[in-house]
Amino acid sequence: MTINNQMKYWGIFALVFVLSLWFLGDIMLPYVLGGAIAYFLDPVADRLEALGLSRVVSTVIITLVGVLIFLVGVLAVLPVLVEQTIALFETMPELVRDLRLFISQRFPELLNENSVMHQTLSSIGDVIKEKGGAVLQGVLSSAASVVNLVMLMVVVPVVTFYLLLDWDKMVARVDDLLPREHITVIRSLASQIDNTLASFVRGMGSVCLILGTYYAIALMLVGLNFGLAVGFFAGAITFIPYIGSLLGGTLAIGLGLFQFWGDWFSLGLVGAIFVAGQIVEGNFLTPKLVGKSVGLHPVWLLFALSVFGALFGFVGMLVAVPIAAVIGVLARFFIGQYTNSYLYTGKAIEAQED
Secondary structure, eight states, X not given: OOHHHHHHHHHHHHHHHXXXXXXXXXXXXXXXXXXXXXXXHHHHHHHHHHTTOOHHHHHHHHHHHHHHHHHHIIIIIHHHHHHHHHHHHHHHHHHHHHHHHHHHHHOXXXXXXXXXXXXXXXXXXHHIIIIIHHHHHHHHHHHHHHSOHHHHHHHHHHHHHHHHHTHHHHHHHHHHTSOGGGHHHHHHHHHHHHXXXXXXXXXXXXXXXXXXXXXXXXXXXHTOTTHHHHHHHHHHTTTSTTHHHHHHHHHXXXXXXXXXXXXXXXXXXXXXXXXXXXXXXXXXXXXXXXXXXXOOOHHHHHHHHHHHHHHXXXXXXXXXXXXXXXXXXXXXXXXXXXXXXXXXXXXXXXXXXX
16 A cells, blocks of 8 residues: 555544544543543652552552542542532622622712613622522533543543553554654654643643642631632633633632721732742742743633634543644644745755756
């Protein structure tokens, strides 16, 4: 079979594979999560192997520790987190009324019954009161209908265990199947992709976990209502540069204004928590865990999340960042090839003229 025919059939196979993922949709969620967790934990298994443990023992230890942490989180943190999130939605109409009262006392001209501001705040309060709880309940029920939670909790650890156990073997097998003529280039690109993913996914995942834990604990110690939910939300969206911290800080300070109005010390502590978090993240966590050579622009990340989320739903949002990183590495490679080509340098034209 000629190379052109091989490329044609491999292209058809790739198209069928992508379409299959599209139609399978959320069925792939446990396997995507399992693969992501295995990729995240592979360096830990390699470290344990370097200490003299076998791959099987290393995988078992990591699995047991992960299950223990998960159980502690489910029993201790998850109920409080869900309770605070639901309470936050239920309290939103009251917060809107308090905001309207605050504005009416200090800026009464903005809340004239015929003014746009008054009508807007009234409509927002009515919509949140009528739809807020229903939306949250609908999201939870739809997620439960798409993915059987019990199955998810069983399948993900199993998939993670076996992928982590055979990760090095799978990588070696894929390497054996690479075309020998282009193996150097493919290995170089694969190494760059792995470095990018490791820097961003593993590094930013660690940053989100550290900051989310810090924000949640600090806000709860200050006494902010819904501090646990707000803290974890702020940490979870930290991977979106600037926007994550801005949204989390705005939400926390906004809630603090209603709760601590007049208690400027407590309100200042809420603001100081986020300022300190941003200082630590920008100067220590992100440079140390993520690095500066990831090469993923914030706009590119937002675009990837939007596109893959629209196409594949929640699974698409999970794979958006890795795929964006892969496309970024490939794009830089092809740009490098282009800038060294005759099309860019014009050397072919010069040779013809000579």
